[in-house]
Amino acid sequence: MTRPLVVIGAGGFGRETLDVVAAVNAAASTPVYDLLGVIDAGPSELNLRRLADLGVPYLGSETEWLERGESAEYAIGIGAPAVRVRLATLFDDHGLSPATLVHPAVVVGSKSLLDPGVIVCAGVQISTNVQLQRHVHLNPNVTIGHDSILEPFVSVNPGAIVSGEVTVGSGTVIGSGAVILQGLSIGSESVIGAAACVVGDVPPQVTVKGVPAR
Ligand SMILES: CC(C)(COP(=O)(O)OP(=O)(O)OC[C@H]1O[C@@H](n2cnc3c(N)ncnc32)[C@H](O)[C@@H]1OP(=O)(O)O)[C@@H](O)C(=O)NCCC(=O)NCCS
Missing domain, CATH: 3.40.50.20 (Rossmann fold)
Incomplete structure (x- = not known):
């Protein structure tokens, strides 16, 4: 039905x-x-x-x-x-439920979990043991590395790469083409500029940009 x-x-x-x-x-x-x-x-x-x-x-x-x-x-x-x-x-x-929408041209690795409200566009690669929590958006051609956790309402813009074992706090926006290196923690409600390379942890509610991101 x-x-x-x-x-x-x-x-x-x-x-x-x-x-x-x-x-x-x-x-x-x-x-x-x-x-x-x-x-x-x-x-x-x-x-x-x-x-x-x-x-x-x-x-x-x-x-x-x-x-x-x-x-x-x-x-x-x-x-x-x-x-x-x-x-x-x-x-x-109002008692309504969010759909989880994943384009068929998306690769989802083993043990990865996508919560209600998640929307994943074409060309995205999600590795193994990834958590995409409620209402996370992955725009086209994003890569999410193994064992990473994206908390609720994170938006990842086109072409960005989140490496393995990264945690991204709720409501953070990762700009187009940005790269987050492995094992880092990105605070909630922050903004990562387009094309930034993030090489260290990012606190909550800050904007970082550039290579390396500051
Ligand atoms: C980083 C960002 C959040 C800054 O936004 P902002 O605070 O409005 O900044 P401004 O546009 O006023 O620019 C401020 C300065 O940062 C520079 N700047 C802006 N974006 C930058 C970026 N991504 N990388 C490096 N420098 C950047 C500007 O050139 C300007 O420099 P100046 O002070 O020397 O003139 C924003 O530019 C950005 O990259 N957002 C992500 C956009 C994105 O992913 N769009 C795709 C949507 S699908």
Whole structure:
């Protein structure tokens, strides 16, 4: 039986999430998800046109949709961790469950665990014994090394490499093409700049950038 699903966010990552859903459905013998449409509190005209081009219905704001009392799994296709925290709390409080969406062109190693709400785009490599906790986002072509733990609401932007035995604290953003060396601990709500090479632990709530990252 197909599972009703709403995607939250009409922006770039929201529509990348739609592609993941389409690929999951196409790879299965019968579609897994019945995509009801996209929820967004303030979509731009351009993004509404982009949704229309995809043939995906726009369902209104989260408040409008939740007031209708429909039941569906939800996926938050929004890159900013703080926004994801707010929306996940809201949808969970309404008794709805987050879907775990993994593009079929993803390699997931043995003993790796992906929690509800995780979204993984095409080309990602997840090694062995990795934990992706709730609502972690992995953008295209990310690599996550063995025994690493990504805490809730971490976002890893395209092409970044997290080496083995790394811990990334909740709500941290790892910029495109950044490299985190093995065994390091990255604090929560930090930002790693695009193309940074992180060679030491990073405290919570700081931004580091450059090679080596400072
Ligand atoms: C590092 C980052 C968080 C800094 O953002 P910010 O605080 O708004 O910084 P600014 O753009 O004001 O730039 C401040 C300085 O840092 C430099 N800088 C910005 N990003 C940098 C980066 N990734 N590496 C090295 N230097 C960088 C700027 O050139 C500027 O230098 P200056 O003071 O000598 O002029 C941001 O640039 C970044 O890399 N974010 C990740 C983006 C990403 O992954 N995007 C993909 C989305 S899918």
